[in-house]
Amino acid sequence: MTTPNATHDPQLRSWVASANQAGCDFPIQNLPFGRYRPAGSGEPFRIGVAIGDQVLDLKATGLVHTDDMNVLMSKSPAERQALRAAISAGLAEGSGQAAAWAKAVVAQSAVEMTVPCRIGDYTDFYTGIHHARTVGSLFRPDAPLLPNYQWVPIGYHGRASSIGVSGQRFRRPQGQTKAADAAAPSFGPSKRLDYELELGFFVAQGNALGEPIAVAEAEAHLFGVTLLNDWSARDIQAWEYQPLGPFLSKNFATTLSPWIVTAEALAPFRAPFERPAGDPQPLPYLDAPGNRERGALDIVLETWLQTASMREAGEAPVRLTHGNAREAAYWTPAQLIAHHTVNGCNLQPGDLLGSGTLSGPKPAEAGSLLELTLSGKQPLTLPNGERRSFLEDGDTLILRGYCEREGAVRIGLGEVSGTVEPARG
Amino acid sequence: MTTPNATHDPQLRSWVASANQAGCDFPIQNLPFGRYRPAGSGEPFRIGVAIGDQVLDLKATGLVHTDDMNVLMSKSPAERQALRAAISAGLAEGSGQAAAWAKAVVAQSAVEMTVPCRIGDYTDFYTGIHHARTVGSLFRPDAPLLPNYQWVPIGYHGRASSIGVSGQRFRRPQGQTKAADAAAPSFGPSKRLDYELELGFFVAQGNALGEPIAVAEAEAHLFGVTLLNDWSARDIQAWEYQPLGPFLSKNFATTLSPWIVTAEALAPFRAPFERPAGDPQPLPYLDAPGNRERGALDIVLETWLQTASMREAGEAPVRLTHGNAREAAYWTPAQLIAHHTVNGCNLQPGDLLGSGTLSGPKPAEAGSLLELTLSGKQPLTLPNGERRSFLEDGDTLILRGYCEREGAVRIGLGEVSGTVEPARG
Structure with a gap:
């Protein structure tokens, strides 16, 4: 580091x-x-x-x-x-x-x-423990956090071909969904389209197949960071994801900010990374002294929304949330790289690792509408009186990120915006 | 078609x-x-x-x-x-x-x-219904087949970087596993290393983001077929896969046969594809007349094993199983392509779709050791007296495939072999 x-x-x-x-x-x-x-x-x-x-x-x-x-x-x-x-x-x-x-x-x-580079493989992690707990509690009130969560940096493979850059416009996805009380699924446009506030970590030098990257060396393989919006169709996800994970609910679009802020530029904004008392300590292959002292990223993250009628009225986007990656992530980039390669899997320059949704500890710091509206049960009311449970056609969702600290010059990650177009007719 | x-x-x-x-x-x-x-x-x-x-x-x-x-x-x-x-x-x-x-x-x-082409994205499906039912019964005796299985062609994204060609040698993966009665996970080489017998479908022309490929047009986007071994570490998989699916249990290696047999070459070996009576019929976006009449692939599939001691003794590989893709797959390649793109996801030339493990209806036609040995409870005894619950170091696993039909010349898919090396020291 x-x-x-x-x-x-x-x-x-x-x-x-x-x-x-x-x-x-x-x-x-x-x-x-x-x-x-x-x-x-x-x-x-x-x-x-x-x-x-x-x-x-x-x-x-x-x-x-x-x-x-x-x-x-x-x-x-x-x-x-x-x-x-x-x-x-x-x-x-x-x-x-x-x-x-x-x-x-x-x-x-x-x-x-x-898109800032050729992305060979894209992996999305799930490092946001508050996100995992809140979403888990919506599906499993008795056991919000699964037993592996605090041991395994949970991740899965995503789709590289549909990754776009800020300004991306995409059609509302169609697919199978099934209401809890329905006998059979039905087909149509997603009614629960959401965003996910994430950081994207780009891989620098890779590793050969069969040769893991040790956690103590992993930061040297981190090229830099972007903002990442992992658009998600919650109704498609709920019906398709067992037993192999999300698929069509995610792979219709993923949007990145255009500028990769290098790991070196972020050096003044690294922060101690400590597990809460009582939590299991990471297994040795995920543990390194530097990781504990400076593994966390002190990055302010914000989400903003501009609806079609706001845009027509000339109204600026409204801020939905404001949080910090440091308080949201349960695993550091070095731990993600070490875990990803510990089985011998080879990373290549330009590979992208998503952080997973970075929701802060407070409900208002949530990184998705699923959390902010409690699965649509408590819609947000916008300043112009519009309400949102999930994203509507014409909505533009913007993520912004920046670092501020006493004694350092503020640096920004820029922004990533994306706009929902109506489903294919 | x-x-x-x-x-x-x-x-x-x-x-x-x-x-x-x-x-x-x-x-x-x-x-x-x-x-x-x-x-x-x-x-x-x-x-x-x-x-x-x-x-x-x-x-x-x-x-x-x-x-x-x-x-x-x-x-x-x-x-x-x-x-x-x-x-x-x-x-x-x-x-x-x-x-x-x-x-x-x-x-x-x-x-x-x-590897026969540049693989931008690799998706693995789960079309083997007998595999899904048998594996499901090992984990969920009461509900072997999940409610979505007969409606949704279940699939997930795999890792492209670690795909190799026949002859691939790879180290036994290491990772976290947790015994059911253990308080915490432990780290070490996988003890339940397995293969999975699959077909690989290569994409020909792709589609633009947001523009689905209709099921009736989907066969035109199928370039051809290979054999695919989806090596799997069952103990790592069991601990990591909730809630986002398999990850390190699969992405350490995937091996392909070197020759892509074109969809056109397989024309004489297409077969009717009918759902068993009483099963739900596919939703309209997955249904097309040609698919029912000629959607299935009549391909004989075999698995062979040669252990290190067999190799040293000059003994040829022994056949473990013999089945047919036609009886194993619940979804056709056209349905996989239509499903994959129905949400607007873009496929590109060279993308690879795995069929999932193609186990036949009979126990002896299983496409993995997990099934053949009932999760290791009934080890196989080989002709030389060796026993196998899962793969051991030095084992070479070979998949072979070919098509035979009266009135047509036999064509082969060749073979894919791969060898397990000891875990990293």
Whole structure:
């Protein structure tokens, strides 16, 4: 796990003026990676670094010789650290490269983004213990948390092909559902469409089949973090998920924020990770001193909603929730990587691990409508008087994330938005 | 669904003499695709067509201009049918191309094979109703078949990165397991390592996100079939699988046969697909006339085992089981494709769908040791006196498949073998 270094210095400022504004998601201490091209150009996507409200064309700086993000992700920790130091130096106020690099900078408003890398395999975990407990209590009031939860970082494989980037629009899924009192299932559009507030962890260097990554080494295999919306059709899920887990209830769309905030950028925002007293301690293969001291991620997470009628009325999105990943996750990224590979499973650069829904301990910090509305029994009332049990056609759901701490410059994860279109006619 | 045509003519013979021998897996009526290179050469893999005991270099024939199997898979049904007709004509006895093509043929014994295409996403289904019922009865004697089974083609996402080709050797996985009477789980090598006998279905042309493939059109999206061994660690599975399904118990290795037998080659071996009387009929999105008449696959499936001591003693593998996919599967490939996409999920050329374990109705036709040994309670005794409850280190498990029918030439799927190595020290 990297510790803060010169690239995190709060005094650092950039010659890109917008990066120095208070509240900016992308100050020079951040330097996240994404893939962009001039909007509407149809050109191949390039690797860019967000700086203020601009994007730096990374290849044009001469620091890398590829447009392939997965190649960048496969570099060693030392190479990645050196690259970050060089980008930071070039973008810093007073840099001798400012004149040359200024030609490699373009406004974010003039570009379009795509999924930040080729995702070979996507795994979704279930690290949100408050989410697991609340959802469990809706289905199993007597035993909300299953016996394996505090021992096993529960995870399952997701669908890579339907992952999209912020701005994704998708049709309300159709499928089989069955009412509890019905004799047979019926087919139609999902009536309980939900979002899930997650972090996405991208894998850097991988491992060979049969060669696990030890938990103490796992952080070196973490490239960075995005926001992830794991859209979920709760009614389809309830009928299909036994015994092999969720399938069509999830794989119609998953949406990511476009910028990968690197693990190194997050160094000032790592926090102690302690199990509540009385909980089982992790088995040795999931335990490492660094993990306990600095394993947690101190990231503020918010969800916002804009309905179609709000959009038509020119009303801004309304915030539904506000919480922190640190209080929500029962397992750290290092533990997820160690667990995923302990059986010999091979990870590859660009693989994506979802955190699972990150609901805080308080009901108002829930990361899904299933929890916020108690399975639809207590609909939310929005400021304009509209009510929501689940998502309706035309709704745009936005996740935002950022890190704030005394003595460090605020850095942002940006946002991921997605919009529900009507089911196929 | 294609119907038999001139390429299936039982009278057809090839100028590759070995293709005309009785019992051959790869007569001219088969023409399966795989990726090969000269053994030990380190060259890029090329597309080959198996013919007798030889491989035809497809690009060298001039019929295609790519070495990329996924490009071939993305062709339209008419293009694929035309390609098959041209390969058949060129390999037929008396072909004017015989002299030129003879230079593009190499012995299978001189090549190495790899996974037949780039697999973007891998989905494993659960179509074996006898398997589902037997396994269910081991865990839930009162309700062996869950209420959704006869309505929903149950499936879940698998891991693409750890898929290998016949000959794959993998370490026994380690992981968490928990004895029923233990207070806490323990960590170590799996003691209940198993195989699963499956067919693999490869996707041809895909669909756009949000645009389902109708069941009546689905066969046109089926490129072909392989044998698939879904290695499974039963003790890890039992402890981890609630509530999101199998994960580390499956993703350490999955092994495929190297040759994709095309859907068209299987045309003479399609069979009526009827639900047992009294079973629910499929919902309309899963129902199509052609599916009922010719949806099933009449493929004989066998499992063979060679232990380390058998290998040392020069003893051939012993056959464990012999069954037929037609009697094992409750859903057809067309139904799997229609179901997978009905929510808008996008399939891509090269995606792999596993059938799930294809156990026949009789106990001796089971497709896993879990079933054959009743969860280890009734170990098998092998001819050499060894006993097996589950797989032991050094065991090689082989799946074989072939089609035989009066009036048609026998075609084979070849075989997939895999060997268990000791757990990591």
